[in-house]
Amino acid sequence: MTVEDLLTRTFSEVTETTDYPSTPTATVVARARAIRGARRRRVALVAAAAVVAVAGVSAAVSLQHDHDSPPQPAGPLGDLPQGAAPQVDYIDGDTFVSNLHLRIYEVDGQAMVEDMGSTNGSFHNGTRLHGAHLLHPGDRIQVGYTVLEAQ
């Protein structure tokens, strides 16, 4: 007998001599609900960060994902609205977010969102962002796997 045969026999004997309790569908549904709830909370947290950024007057938002490098401000200060101090937020842990991904800023009291030439793009209410767009409350911006909601 080879080690391979011995493994095959051991595996089938171990599983044949063990009782496996079946999982009620209700348990699966409850766990599914918990998983979905956790995912939503994650989105809500990021959305809250975006709300802070949009609500903060003349805010600029930079999104970056690289865990190893320190946060970088969003572009040269000259690009920001005049007199504005940059406020920078970050999205961590998302592979599809570029170092310089998009910015959200204010012009004449109107919030604007602009893709900064990110590799994987940003989506404004489901449409890919090209250039700057007006941002309205309730608009959804997707960056990588993360969805931001303006309020």
Add this chain to the structure above:
Amino acid sequence: MATPLRPPGGIEFEAWLVARESALQRTAHLLTGDVHTAQDLVQTTLAKLYLRWDHVRNADDVDAYARKSLVNEFRSAWRRPVRRVEQVVAAVPDRPAPDTPAYDGSRDAVWRIVTTLPPKQRAVIVLRFYEQLTEAEIADLMGISLGTVKSQSSRAIATLRASLPNHPELSGEEAGR
């Protein structure tokens, strides 16, 4: 945002669950080496399948899809730092009683060594020698190269062979391999 959580293919999911859950549990048991951890792994996998059932039910092979989900879940669980804490705790509760009487010495010895193998090696040999998948299928399922499958498998087998020098059933031809 407020879509109700409902089974997209309610009856179908339940039917599949009844028919196939024990197969998932057996594989999960061999992967984790522990019935309680396996149950947790299976339940998480089932919940994620349930959330995606509209997509899963149309897969060419639902069982293969489920098995891949299970292995992926196992892989992400062993990468999570908290896993070590969980494992220590999981080892403390009573082992299920049914295991004890039916075990003979040799199987117990082999199984004990298997449970000490690194998770990746264990996954490869379980898929190879329990699920009877080919090396190419394992590479595809685990998202690793064929070479990695071969090396992980041969390392696991070498460890077993070295740990069982006097196993009565291992024939002499083993020495030449």
